[in-house]
Amino acid sequence: MSSAPPAAGAAPAAPPPTTVNCTINGQPCTFPRGTLIVDAVRQVGRNIPFYCYHPKLAPVGACRVCMVQVEGAPVAARGPIVTTACTTPVFEGLKIETMAEPAKLARKQVLEFLLINHPLDCPVCDKGGECDLQDFTLAYGPGVSGFAETKVHRRKADDLGPFLVLDQERCIMCQRCVRYENEVLGEFNLVLKQRGDHTVIDTGQGEPYAGHFSGNNTELCPVGALTSRTYRFKARPWDVRAVPTVCQACSLGCNLNAQMRGDAVVRLMLRDNMALDGGWLCDRGRYGFGHIRSERRLTQPMVRRDGRLCPVSWEEALRVAAAGLQKGAAVLGGARLTDEEALALSELTRMALGTNDVDWRVGAQAFAAPEALGLQGAEVTSIDRADLIVLVDTCLAEEAPVLDIRLRRAARKAKVVDLGPVRNMPVGRATRVVAAVEDLPRQILLLAPELRAAQAPLIIWNGRGSQELVDAVAETGARVLVPGEFSNARGAEAAGLVPTMLPGYRALADGHELAALWGGTPPATAGRSAREILAACRDRKIQALYLVGANPLRTFPDGRLAREALDAVPFLVVQDLFTTESAEHADVVLPALGPLEKEGTVTGLSGVRQKVRRVTAGPGEARADRVILSQLAEALGRPLRGARPEVSDRPVRLELPMTSAVHAAPGLRVVVAGQLFAGGGTAAFDPNFAPVRGDPQVRVHPQDARGLASGTRVHLRGEDGVVKLVLRLDPGVAPGHAVVAAHDFGSNQLGPWAELEAAPAQAAAGVGAQ
């Protein structure tokens, strides 16, 4: 079998025109050269059925249902032919007829073929009502089928992993999922197996699907073959309504539609914002709505009485909280609030509590906006344009996953340098430079000449580190993108939830500018950073601590300090969604609403502000943080004005908090890395993520394994404590390092160095359970 290629013509003298003229159903139109017929037809507002074609994927020409009649050179020089619109570009003078009889007949035949082995279980199919096979069969298919044979049977209701359910019988082999895995992700999680009409979609070795982006397959699938387990039998498309909102699972802020059946969120779906999310969601974002109905949500205010937290009325809780906080309080948190709430917290701290002791930085991140340090910020699309990208100790796949999809695409043409103690780019091409955290500034300076020489250099950095690192980054002149450790870190920073700045990056000395808005001048003396606040709590120099959406026991890098501080502080108010470890220490617990439950705006990692919508009422008596803050301010006798200050016209540089130097010690250097489904936030309490959370892990290089195998239960013994973990051997970890998941309970309880040891025999009974 072969076919002859067309002869290579003589080189044309003049460049061909950039547009071509053709007709679609007799209507003259002009398109850019190379436009596919399927796109051209859609652009002029005509319909055409297709399955394998998808605007986000390369054409493949497999389903053969987008048949149109074309006439004209070079594809149909000898008279009209029927061809696929998805693989044929428009040519000058081409006559395209979408409703010519031969094309209609060909489509009818293909649709008849597609249905012969399809189970027609539409009444119980989740896709029913929004299924392309139903819709196109109605519009273009035959009314009756001549098929009177036995259908091919395959696996049904097959669990492909934590989120996906596969029905191989419903599959029509458009290969969108396989191509998405290949072209977009480069992961090959789904492949074709077998041949002919026995072909099936499956994972490579039949193992569970293990990727962060499985859910997109359910929206690419034109039929009910790949569906979401969380949505299974939950609703019919005509029963749900879509509310556009923004994901708050990480600092990227992917756009999505919350689909509601009554007051219940049944699924979250793509709402393409190509400049931001590229038209994709990660599984953390897509399936992160289980917290709404989590049993561990705080549903009523509580006050500690006789050592136990007892439910009380809101009035009582606020009264007790206000009375305790008035004795001299510091505030931690705010980076999970909306912009408006962060401002309200800023105002309450300054004007009602009268202090600058406030810090959102209860994690390892030291700043949110590169501009706050005099660096040049970047847009999300800077990744597309960059020719040199340096990843500084940042694994996007875990920290802002959808951004990693963009990075993988960029890595096909741009050079990517992956710098840090852990491999940050598991998929895609990158130059790996192993560097200890302390060595990052020197390594960046080594890269500085190359970065300065690049056309569009970009540094993606998690924002952890010292002034030395900031200076090194500044030296490169590259634009900087900082994925936040908390979803609205940038909004919190802009709202002045730092001890050295007022809202709008305003100097403390310029507090008088806020006098009109806030009805008074905020305190002008610098407050204490998170570390200093916790140290002061430990030393009983602060009488009260107010945690707003913050759980330092999990997130603060120095876990021992956080523990000692919360043990020692005389009065603790915790405002959160869940009974967190920190909330268990609280004297007053204020139940708050979370993502999808409240209105406002959030600021993404590149500074873009987006509106989030309240799509559902929260549980019990939980209230939105802005309501709680406003009521608490009243209880403190200083109601909020709620104004939004402008950005200062004399912005000041952010002061980085002091970090303690790490002295060399024996053992492995403990490194905390982002891990998508580990750690705190709503994920820790979301039943949708129970299958993927797993036991906390430590990753070490095989040469540091001390003979222990992957999957073994081990102890990591640090200066500050011992943590039980499951060992993973990972050649992507630099030798001499032990990588634990950020915000995973225990990961901050070790100190900077730790020894790996086998777990004692009784604890090792569960070996191999993974």
Place this chain on the structure above:
Amino acid sequence: MIRRILTDGIGEFDLTRLDVYRARGGFQALHKALTTMSPQDVFNEVKTSNLRGRGGAGAGAAFKWSTLPEDGRPRYLILNGDESEPGSFSGRMLIEKNPHLVLEGALLAAYACKMARVFIYLRGEFHEGAQILTRAVAEAREAGLVGPRILGSEFGVEVVVHRGAGAYICGEETAIMESLEGKRGHPRTRPPFPTASGLYGMPTVINNVETIANVVGIVANGGAWFAAIGPEKSPGTKICSVSGRVRRPGNYEIQMGTPLRELIEEHAGGLEPGHQLKFVLPAGASSALVLPKDLDTPLDFDSMMSIRSMLGSAGMLVCDERDCAVHVAYLGSRFYHHESCGKCTPCREGTGWTERVLHRMEHGAGRPGDTERLQALCRGIGGRKCLCLLGDFSVTYLQSALSAFPEEFVAHEQGGPCPVAAAVEVANR
């Protein structure tokens, strides 16, 4: 006059041995090319010879080579040895019995087209052929005929022998590239054509093993010599694989233009005594049936096209009056159902449906309307609606069987035992 160009010496000498092949004049064409001819000279000789591809479509070999763009990218040559057409076994013989001829032809083609690498893709089942060819390549490499600086010249090329995993579709020229790249054997859409963007995205020529083997004689004796053999538009010889109801099945190298009757009656020894030829499938399962009335058709690309069949790979399946058209159609449909790659809908679903209908008819469970259903299936799959030609091939033989022997299909619609078999039984009683 019988000319043996490609099969000369086969059966008499162990041509798999480099010394034997060389002793009979082997690698003199390569020596001639590398010492006295430029790549363009070699190309010109092939162009003059009017050599047409032996894989099936009969496209001009030189024409295919001429479409390679001059853009400095590395070029690849793929020898298509995925001979999977039912009834075709000529390539297999060349690979197993005359591997150095295939290799020498590949080196000449690589020289003419300035190829960076030659990939010889063998059908997965060619276990022995792969061993023989691999050994031949190793022997040739040792003798300085493969690798850098061949025969001391500036020209060098690497040769890779690759075995497929046993899929008919991998003989399709784009699927073969996917398979070589380590992917599923799925055909690609065209354009881009392989000469523009082929293996690993580089300009690639895919030639059949027999086509390439012919290059040796063309370079040795000149293109004009080749062009003078047989019909003007289909010069040269063709190795025809004859099987089925003949007395001497086997490979026969005939001059192009030899009548089909001569091939069957003289070379292959005719049919078994007392039996009459019913039809011939001249290009394996892929071609329309040739009926006795067309038996004098000359075997060349154009003459076979003129009777609406094709020469193709010349795998001649000969059937006599004992062979029910429905039975042959069922076997064909089973083959195509098994071999459909599953990428595009009409072929994937249609071949399975066709087999299920014919399976019923063949096994006594025919139903009224089955013949009509088969005709509708042929219309649904055929007519260039599929991504590659496999879909069209899967209905060509069936359509011609339906039109040549409608009464046999209609008889099978009634259910019960095969009426053709019953008639044969009566005649033998």
